Amino acid sequence: MRGPDMDSLEISLTVNGVPVRRRVEPRQSLVDFLRYELELTGSHVGCEHGACGACTVRVDGALVRGCLMLAVQADGCRVETIEGVAGRGEIFDLQQAFAEENALQCGFCTPGMLLTAHEILRQNPRADEMEIRKALSGNYCRCTGYHAIVEAVRKVGAARSGATR
Amino acid sequence: MNRDAKSAPATVAEAESYIGTSVVRPQTKRLLAGRGVFTDDIKLPRMTHVAFLRSPHAHARIVSIDTAPAKAVPGVVAVVTGEELARVCEGWVGTLAHFAGMKSAKQYALAIGKATWQGEPVVAVVAESRAIAEDGVARVLVRWEPLPVVTDAETALDPATPVIHPDLGDNLAFKLELTSGDVDRAFREADAVYRETFWMGRHTGVTLEPRVILADFDPPEQCLTVYHSFQAPNMMQDILARHLRLPEHNVRVVCKDVGGSFGIKVHIYPDEMATCALAVMLGRPVKFLADRVESFLSDIHARDHRVTAEIGVKRDGTILGMRLDDLTGIGPYSVYPRTSAVEGNQTVRLTPSVYRFRDYAASLKVVLQNKTPMCQYRAVGHPIAFAVMEAMVDRVAREIGLDPVEVRRKNFVTRDMYPYTSPTGYFFERLSHEEALEKLLEISDYRALCAERDRLRSRGIYRGLGLCAFVELTTPGPAFYGVGGARISSQDGCTIKLEPSGKLVCMTGVTEQGQGTDTMLAQVVASAVGVPLEDVRVLTGDTLVSPYGGGTWASRGAGIGGEAALLAGKALKENILKVAAAVLACEPLDLDLRRGKIVDAATGEVRLDLAELGRIAYFRPDTLPKDFQSELAVTRHYVPRHQGFAFTNGIQLSHVEVDVDTGFVRLLGHWAVEDCGRIINPRLVDEQMRGAIAQGIGAALFEHCVYDAEGQLLNATLMDYLVPMAAEMPPIGVGHIETPTAFSEGGFKGAGEAGVAGAPGAVLNAVNDALAPFKARVTRQPITPEIVLKALGRLEER
Numbered sequence: 001m002r003g004p005d006m007d008s009l010e011i012s013l014t015v016n017g018v019p020v021r022r023r024v025e026p027r028q029s030l031v032d033f034l035r036y037e038l039e040l041t042g043s044h045v046g047c048e049h050g051a052c053g054a055c056t057v058r059v060d061g062a063l064v065r066g067c068l069m070l071a072v073q074a075d076g077c078r079v080e081t082i083e084g085v086a087g088r089g090e091i092f093d094l095q096q097a098f099a100e101e102n103a104l105q106c107g108f109c110t111p112g113m114l115l116t117a118h119e120i121l122r123q124n125p126r127a128d129e130m131e132i133r134k135a136l137s138g139n140y141c142r143c144t145g146y147h148a149i150v151e152a153v154r155k156v157g158a159a160r161s162g163a164t165r
Numbered sequence: 166m167n168r169d170a171k172s173a174p175a176t177v178a179e180a181e182s183y184i185g186t187s188v189v190r191p192q193t194k195r196l197l198a199g200r201g202v203f204t205d206d207i208k209l210p211r212m213t214h215v216a217f218l219r220s221p222h223a224h225a226r227i228v229s230i231d232t233a234p235a236k237a238v239p240g241v242v243a244v245v246t247g248e249e250l251a252r253v254c255e256g257w258v259g260t261l262a263h264f265a266g267m268k269s270a271k272q273y274a275l276a277i278g279k280a281t282w283q284g285e286p287v288v289a290v291v292a293e294s295r296a297i298a299e300d301g302v303a304r305v306l307v308r309w310e311p312l313p314v315v316t317d318a319e320t321a322l323d324p325a326t327p328v329i330h331p332d333l334g335d336n337l338a339f340k341l342e343l344t345s346g347d348v349d350r351a352f353r354e355a356d357a358v359y360r361e362t363f364w365m366g367r368h369t370g371v372t373l374e375p376r377v378i379l380a381d382f383d384p385p386e387q388c389l390t391v392y393h394s395f396q397a398p399n400m401m402q403d404i405l406a407r408h409l410r411l412p413e414h415n416v417r418v419v420c421k422d423v424g425g426s427f428g429i430k431v432h433i434y435p436d437e438m439a440t441c442a443l444a445v446m447l448g449r450p451v452k453f454l455a456d457r458v459e460s461f462l463s464d465i466h467a468r469d470h471r472v473t474a475e476i477g478v479k480r481d482g483t484i485l486g487m488r489l490d491d492l493t494g495i496g497p498y499s500v501y502p503r504t505s506a507v508e509g510n511q512t513v514r515l516t517p518s519v520y521r522f523r524d525y526a527a528s529l530k531v532v533l534q535n536k537t538p539m540c541q542y543r544a545v546g547h548p549i550a551f552a553v554m555e556a557m558v559d560r561v562a563r564e565i566g567l568d569p570v571e572v573r574r575k576n577f578v579t580r581d582m583y584p585y586t587s588p589t590g591y592f593f594e595r596l597s598h599e600e601a602l603e604k605l606l607e608i609s610d611y612r613a614l615c616a617e618r619d620r621l622r623s624r625g626i627y628r629g630l631g632l633c634a635f636v637e638l639t640t641p642g643p644a645f646y647g648v649g650g651a652r653i654s655s656q657d658g659c660t661i662k663l664e665p666s667g668k669l670v671c672m673t674g675v676t677e678q679g680q681g682t683d684t685m686l687a688q689v690v691a692s693a694v695g696v697p698l699e700d701v702r703v704l705t706g707d708t709l710v711s712p713y714g715g716g717t718w719a720s721r722g723a724g725i726g727g728e729a730a731l732l733a734g735k736a737l738k739e740n741i742l743k744v745a746a747a748v749l750a751c752e753p754l755d756l757d758l759r760r761g762k763i764v765d766a767a768t769g770e771v772r773l774d775l776a777e778l779g780r781i782a783y784f785r786p787d788t789l790p791k792d793f794q795s796e797l798a799v800t801r802h803y804v805p806r807h808q809g810f811a812f813t814n815g816i817q818l819s820h821v822e823v824d825v826d827t828g829f830v831r832l833l834g835h836w837a838v839e840d841c842g843r844i845i846n847p848r849l850v851d852e853q854m855r856g857a858i859a860q861g862i863g864a865a866l867f868e869h870c871v872y873d874a875e876g877q878l879l880n881a882t883l884m885d886y887l888v889p890m891a892a893e894m895p896p897i898g899v900g901h902i903e904t905p906t907a908f909s910e911g912g913f914k915g916a917g918e919a920g921v922a923g924a925p926g927a928v929l930n931a932v933n934d935a936l937a938p939f940k941a942r943v944t945r946q947p948i949t950p951e952i953v954l955k956a957l958g959r960l961e962e963r
Contacts (some may be wrong), residue, residue, distance in 0.1 A: 041206035042199020051883035082199030105679030107196025108424030136891040145859035146891040
């Protein structure tokens with residue numbers, strides 16, 4: 001049995017715009033790395049098999065499941081988490097709409113929901129209810145029944161597409 | 166305060182009430198920024214992690230355990246067996262004294278001698294990281310001797326079936342016979358008697374945040390601090406103190422953000438008790454976080470009933486009487502301390518609640534099995550009771566050729582009959598079945614949907630509409646657990662203190678798990694005291710500082726916590742006005758507190774700012790009369806004394822389309838009307854309804870813990886166990902009726918169970934309505950495509 005230091009690898013990446021260099025075990029998932037090594041606890045772990053979407057983060061601009069990607073695979077990548085995206089004000093309108101519609105209860109799915117919602121609207125701000133529901137279907141929420149989430153996303157989409165027209 | 170003072174009008178006309186307003190939850194800001202603090206987000210110095218070796222067998226004797234290879238793994242701190250842990254942590258038995266004859270075996274934090282379900286924790290490995298702890302688990306060597314398993318509830322009591330706990334004599338945990346009136350006579354007088362059997366599958370809570378606990382023990386002080394994703398912190402404090410033999414005031418339970426609970430996080434779990442006991446053993450922090458597979462194997466499961474119902478009716482649809490036979494399988498132990506018998510008990514007691522017939526008989530058997538323990542999940546017993554009752558009512562309508570709406574109208578307990586005691590002894594102060602039905606028909610445009618359904622049938626499109634009326638048990642009083650000997654508080658307290666700045670801090674025993682308890686309480690307190698909502702900060706979930714209470718379960722937050730907050734708020738206002746009168750040299754009665762200003766009660770003219778009052782009371786009491794003592798922190802408690810529960814009611818409608826070729830059920834729409842008494846925040850109630858409806862729909866169509874004959878859970882992942890996702894769910898319309906309870910000043914009742922109580926029955930009835938042209942009928946839940954196709958005769962019954 002080798003100790004963790006012996007088989008760890010060094011990785012360099014940018015997380016929320018900050019350069020990060022760490023030695024990690026090859027088996028560590030990206031979300032565990034973000035949560036436990038960097039203490040960015042906004043991304044959550046719900047299922048560890050890619051079904052629930054609570055660990056959603058952005059890697060080089062694309063949404064990924066933080067539980068299905070290893071930290072070592074993010075070597076050289078640009079990773080953005082809810083802390084970074086929200087901190088920059090990029091999803092201010094979505095956050096506000098989620099609060100107003102009460103589109104969250106316990107808040108555990110919320111970071112993943114917000115990142116996914118933002119991506120849905122980036123691809124199609126005019127997405128209708130059914131399109132939003134389908135696109136949100138990789139994100140599990142046990143509290144809301146999704147109704148308010150869909151409403152919030154739809155309203156922000158309408159506002160964003162109105163603004164870009 | 167200066168800014169407020171400048172912009173404030175010279176007079177304040179009336180006190181502002183936030184009760185009944187959909188204010189936005191302030192704490193969502195944190196959650197929306199990824200800055201929530203869930204238990205796994207907490208990290209302590211010298212923290213360790215525990216992983217458990219869990220039984221791979223549903224029933225097996227533990228022949229031997231070799232922990233040496235695990236202990237040799239670098240980074241492993243300790244490897245502990247059941248016998249070793251039992252020296253620190255005493256076992257428990259999950260029975261209630263008022264459930265006559267109830268029995269269960271003693272359960273330990275880690276299995277001793279044998280394991281009784283697949284997933285029971287057997288050996289604990291504590292290490293510097295969770296990954297190393299899992300490495301250690303993989304190296305523990307256990308020799309098993311598999312034993313015959315008991316899985317089928319139907320045969321659990323047969324003489325040929327092995328007895329899981331030989332000391333108990335048999336596998337019967339609890340039985341109950343209820344009779345009211347004379348069902349035999351009612352059935353003799355009936356024009357028709359219909360009989361049907363329902364199988365309501367086992368499912369589970371699937372909180373998105375798995376169960377998690379972090380225990381920190383300080384040996385010199387003998388103090389245990391536990392961070393816990395939990396609903397009842399004082400209950401946990403009491404249990405930890407007693408089972409770990411610590412002074413109660415040395416045990417502190419802190420519940421930060423909780424990522425979903427729904428009744429799953431209100432029970433005593435062996436792995437969580439083990440985690441706390443390990444912290445005491447090791448004198449350093451230990452964290453346990455269930456992974457998703459562990460959640461499926463070890464979170465409590467729910468329901469699992471076989472119910473046979475018989476209903477006797479007149480030709481005009483009048484219900485004369487009903488007989489019910491409920492068999493419930495609960496796994497190998499009744500879960501401590503609430504017990505697994507409450508689910509069946511509530512099922513058989515709730516069933517007749519909505520209707521006026523008096524002749525009722527029910528038989529309940531609660532049996533042990535080698536499956537994950539089953540216990541109380543959101544809307545305990547309700548969804549089974551009302552799915553069965555309402556399916557029988559629809560059956561009556563269909564058989565006799567009556568309108569389902571008219572059959573309900575004819576049999577409802579009507580507004581002139583309240584107060585009303587049900588045949589099973591539940592007291593209903595005043596419910597609103599008729600009003601709720603009318604409102605539901607209106608908001609759903611029911612008649613238009615019926616016309617559309619009928620029109621589409623000729624084109625081969627099979628849609629159905631299903632109603633489900635229900636009552637909801639909320640705000641439980643002391644007769645619920647207290648009389649049974651469970652140390653679960655039915656009272657709750659609220660402390661409010663005025664800060665020198667004029668702001669309020671409110672501490673309460675009820676807890677926040679996403680319902681918006683914090684917001685609801687802030688609304689009540691701000692309204693009662695007379696301050697702006699943003700001047701109230703609410704703190705929940707810390708046993709060291711909050712008044713003793715029961716926490717949040719059985720929809721008790723508003724009815725009990727809200728009432729305590731109202732009483733405390735009024736008392737604080739009184740005390741503030743006494744201070745103001747001392748400052749202003751007048752009578753308290755001449756003054757009022759409105760929007761944070763002391764005003765002249767008659768004219769509304771501003772006399773004193775609350776911050777100025779705070780400054781004087783705390784820093785310059787020398788300027789007040791010598792014999793005057795201000796009291797600017799008050800505590801009030803509330804326990805519902807006048808009725809066992811503040812029952813509420815409601816009704817739901819489901820609209821579905823069934824594909825008769827594939828058996829798939831598509832949800833087209835869902836509507837609910839509920840009456841939770843005086844509403845504090847309508848939007849929060851709407852979302853309680855919608856979230857709960859999704860759980861009920863999950864039970865009706867998707868969720869099922871599937872076991873094989875050996876007691877192996879076959880679908881313990883979110884890839885295999887289906888939960889409703891956004892695309893499966895329809896939009897959900899919600900309407901409200903308000904019938905405040907007269908037994909409390911606030912008139913608040915609970916709202917959290919209603920959605921689950923009605924949704925499965927509504928979906929079941931809707932599917933059967935869609936299948937009616939084929940004379941087909943389903944009575945199994947979840948209603949999978951396989952069940953539908955079998956009912957249609959398009960798939961062979963096995």
